[in-house]
Amino acid sequence: MPWRVDWKASVALLGTGLKYLAVTMVIPLVVAIVYTEDIWVFALSIGIVTTAGYVLERGDADPDLGPREALLFVTLAWLMAAVVGAIPYLLAGYGTASTLAHPVNALFESMSGFTTTGATVMGEISTEQHSHAVLMWRQLTQWLGGMGIIVLMIAILPEVAVNGAQLMDSEAPGPSLQKLTPRIAETARVLWLIYLGFTVVYVGILYGLHLLGYAPNMNLFNAVAHGFTTLPTGGFSPQADSIAAFSAVVQWVVIPFMVIAGVNFALFGQVLQGEAEAMLENSELRVYTGAIAVLIAVLSVVLVRGAAPPLELGGVTEGFHENTLRQAAFQIGSLLNSTGYATADFAQWDTNAQIVLLFAMFIGGSAGSTGGGVKVVRWVVVMKTIRRELVTTAYPDVVKPVRLGGSVVDEDAISGIMVFTLSYILLFGFSAVFIALDTSRIGIQLSVLESVSASLATIGNIGPGFGRLGPFGSYLFFSDASKLLMVFLMWVGRLEIVPVLAIFLSAIEN
Template identity: 80%
Template sequence: MDWQASVGLLGTGLKYLAVTMFVPLFVAVVYMEDIWVFALSIVFVTTLGFALERIDTDPDIGPREALVFVSLAWLTAAVVGTIPYLLAGFGTSSTLADPVNALFESMSGFTTTGATVMGQISLEQHSHALLIWRQLTQWLGGMGIIVLMIAILPEVAVNGAQLMASEAPGPELQKLTPKIAETARVLWLIYFAFTLMYIAVMYGLHLAGFAPNMDLYNAVAHGFTTLPTGGFSPQAESIAYFSAAVQWAAIPFLVVAGVNFALFWHVLKGEVDVMLENTEFRAYAGAIAVTTAVLSLLLVRGAAPPLDIGGVTGGVTENTFRQAAFQIASLLNSTGYATSDFAQWGTHAQVFLLFVMFIGGSAGSTGGGVKVVRWLVVFKAIRRELYTTANPDVVEPVRLSGSVVDEDAVRGIASFTLLYILLFGFSAVFISLDTARIGIELTTLEAVSASLATIGNIGPGFGRLGPFGNYLFFSDASKMLMIFLMWVGRLEIVPVLAVFISVFDRNQ
């Protein structure tokens, strides 16, 4: 394996990551806060990028190098992303002054998880610039750091197909144009357009008087974290801080974020039928409709007690259906925004939401989780196994959208799903035991939701991990495990574990 090629390319990526820090630097200048933090961060990251780039000035990326580069790129982005946090927290009592907390927040940002160690006091003590950097990390990680590099860097685009296959969310990569760099640009332009649309809608509501709290800063900040299904908010109350009009307006964008972005390319070309006939899209839309109806029924029957923030009182009301629709749209695709504290809802509603978190968004979307297409293939493979057991002479392939799914893909999906469940289960046990070790009592639902929320890049869990809670009380050991889970969850486990296996095999 040519490690120098991966590291050299990593340096190129860091140089351009430094460029994105000019956004919070601009905000810092506007508000006259933390200017030195981002000026120094830009200098440091740029210097590091040039230094690493010199290790290999003409990288040749093969399949193994692609896995290493993608895995290292996401890990390095998270580590570098801690620099503004550490500088801003230096010499203060800030939560982010602790390196583990800073890395947790940064990894959660870039992987669009949305789990946080920052409470209301911590959010209020930091500048607009630092919080916009926190939001921006999610926007950069949403469509993918590697996809962005392929779109703008010719030296990366040469090996773009291998890199995108390693990073892309879902079991397959759909090439939209003859050149992979053009495909990357198309995906990012669609993503960018939806982000601008969201910002315009939210700020428009503010100008029209329907959203007094949704000023331009908040509109941009939430635009950076809605389309990437991130869930970070500069407000401790999340979307519950804003009016009902904002919450209703956000729901369509939350749903869009979980759709395969390649389908929107077909819509732009006038091929609407491609989207409507897509099996995964129909399953995703059906899952949202059914789960919203079920949760609405649970809330109508009083499964959630009255709450101070965006509470649900039961009965057939506009608020009840809005809470149900928003929570499903937010949690099914792993966004993690909230309009009420569902951690205080009844057991039935919480267990149902836990089930919803397992579904995930579509392949090729910014959503996390297992992904709808994988569940479709798993269920179809189980049905085939049962059918062929009863009819041993019959040969029946797994079909999706009228096409036969390759058997290697079926095995790969089965392996991923098993790895996901095993890693999730073992991690939940570790988190439970580790919190007991430090004298903190954690319920089974809280331990399970902590593991699922991080490996599924969902963010909030239940109990103290609810949408208005945080992960600060965990030990450093548990936080480091959850940092690992967020990392492998965003890269869908296999690329990272494949690198570890490759290193292990080489040392035999």
């Protein structure tokens, strides 16, 4: 069956999106002016992106999106956001020895930012090597991608809001995104206001700790920078040592906000509407918080038994101490919902501890959160579906629907979840093999754990892996072929695989 799509409508609306993306570059431009660094980089970037937006926008004066056009628009929007997001990196690196002067590296860093993955090829991360403005743009890309650039466009652009329901279905992180109001544009605005509110509160607390003397190096720049990457579960930091660069008090403050970022933001909207019981009764939230609590307890026991090197070597205090609990809580809170921050080099921990962390990486955040991964609700449905099949196999006459939160899950939804989960596992597995073989081709041998974590960390939008890819490591040593595969994995991982693969399949069949 031919695949017909009004691609001009999708591209024209994409041009509108690019114009507004150019507006966000004003923030790093202001930072550049304050620090008198790379002013021309962001002034020129704004001009280039704005011009490109106007040119694309002229392709269709009155774009109207059907289901296929919406699908194409969402996939192109995320891809083009990464492409234009790489422009400041390329301009800033032009004529220098910066790793970001290479187009593939710049695209990798940009895609990692917008998809909130947090994997980096930047090399040395410091304000001595990169300007404050470039580092702030790197942080800002994650904040923009966290709640979703399409959701933001629905919230502020009337021409996009007309097709808002279709677009949110294509972009929303998880099987569904609950409407908080009758109008989808209002729902988008509520979600972004909640997201913004948490960010402002978080930045205020971090900077307040600095003013009170509990966080000497958490100045305003660092507070805003980390505010831009915690709530979106991004994990980028302008500090080479990530959150390990800050005091224990800061680390304890970061933990609950990472956990909050993995909660369905629609639940916070319901609480604001006076429906607090919705959060208490939500089965996915109970599983999510329960999984975090159990894994923290397990990892704490593993660490007490000597899974990490001594404190002076970047590990934990011997025996059970505050440091042990903090490291366990931080790493689980960071990796389970794909934030990717670190307070210790867990790549140096033993196999038992790394297996616990690898298991946490597979879980993911809640549907409707900014967290990556498979998502808790999908695992719940998968497990209940498996249990149902076992029961009906033993008792063929039994009718046993899959229930979630007291409601019966539609069979089409179950089918979609099973397709996504299987596609996720297959794509993850094939990519791990390709990365291992391609890296061996260039003379670098990766361990099985490193290959697996490279694939999982990118398709799950997690960021750090194990070995060379640890929280203080880099993806720079990979070949361009492997980096481009990881760019693809980050892209399809953020869009939950199916929309992108549907576009490719439809184009091939056509």
